[in-house]
Amino acid sequence: QMQLVQSGAEVKKPGASVEVSCKTSGFPFSEFHMHWVRQAPGQGLEWMGWISPNTGDTSYAQKFQGRVVMTRDTSISTFYMELSSLESDDSAIYYCARDSGPAYGGTFDIWGQGTVVAVSS
Amino acid sequence: DIQMTQSPSSVSASVGDRVTITCRASQDVSTWLAWYQQQPGTAPKLLISAASSLQSGVPSRFSGSGSGTEFTLTISSLQPEDFATYFCLQSKSFPRTFGQGTKVEIK
Numbered sequence: 626q627m628q629l630v631q632s633g634a635e636v637k638k639p640g641a642s643v644e645v646s647c648k649t650s651g652f653p654f655s656e657f658h659m660h661w662v663r664q665a666p667g668q669g670l671e672w673m674g675w676i677s678p679n680t681g682d683t684s685y686a687q688k689f690q691g692r693v694v695m696t697r698d699t700s701i702s703t704f705y706m707e708l709s710s711l712e713s714d715d716s717a718i719y720y721c722a723r724d725s726g727p728a729y730g731g732t733f734d735i736w737g738q739g740t741v742v743a744v745s746s
Numbered sequence: 747d748i749q750m751t752q753s754p755s756s757v758s759a760s761v762g763d764r765v766t767i768t769c770r771a772s773q774d775v776s777t778w779l780a781w782y783q784q785q786p787g788t789a790p791k792l793l794i795s796a797a798s799s800l801q802s803g804v805p806s807r808f809s810g811s812g813s814g815t816e817f818t819l820t821i822s823s824l825q826p827e828d829f830a831t832y833f834c835l836q837s838k839s840f841p842r843t844f845g846q847g848t849k850v851e852i853k
Contacts, residue, residue: 660842669833669844669845669846669847670790670833670835670844670847671844672841672842672843672844684840686841687841720789720790725795729795729796730777730778730780730795730796730799730837731778731837732778732780732792732795732796732835732837733780733782733790733792733835734792734795734801736789736790736791737789738788738789739788739789
């Protein structure tokens, strides 16, 4: 069964950093890029960036440049997203989502269950 | 960046109704367009990729059409489990961008 399992909810103070993990299973880790998407309460979906599992190359949305770092650990088939200098506006559900690859529309075909990040003083 | 504009933002419909949701792209995305369904408190679920390719296990009452800048998601006969929010996503270029969502509510 192909799945992405994310780490648990986090509560952080403004100015802190948060790291969310995304463990993959049921498919070859090295064959699929991983995206990160967030959704603020009652809002739409916002793409944050993606990472290559093989090279670790990343591409980030301009909005998050300098504040987000995406990494992976190939030995445990896990991706990570760290967001720093948190503000209250960063309170959201954070999702990892697998890229299906160009042969299948290059879309997000499998999603993690989401990780709630709350930023509050 | 490619802007994705969805309409309507919400629709009230009854079981058995036909529902159509539109997504317009600010630039040509060819058929690099997907549709998602999101139930409250859950992750989005992929319904349709490449504008019109129905995902395995998705009921045939869902269909997608369009290319270029205008796309449509149609639910031919609304079922109780279809009341949810629907999003489009363009995967033609970076940054990936989503429509703002359409909430399908019970009339």
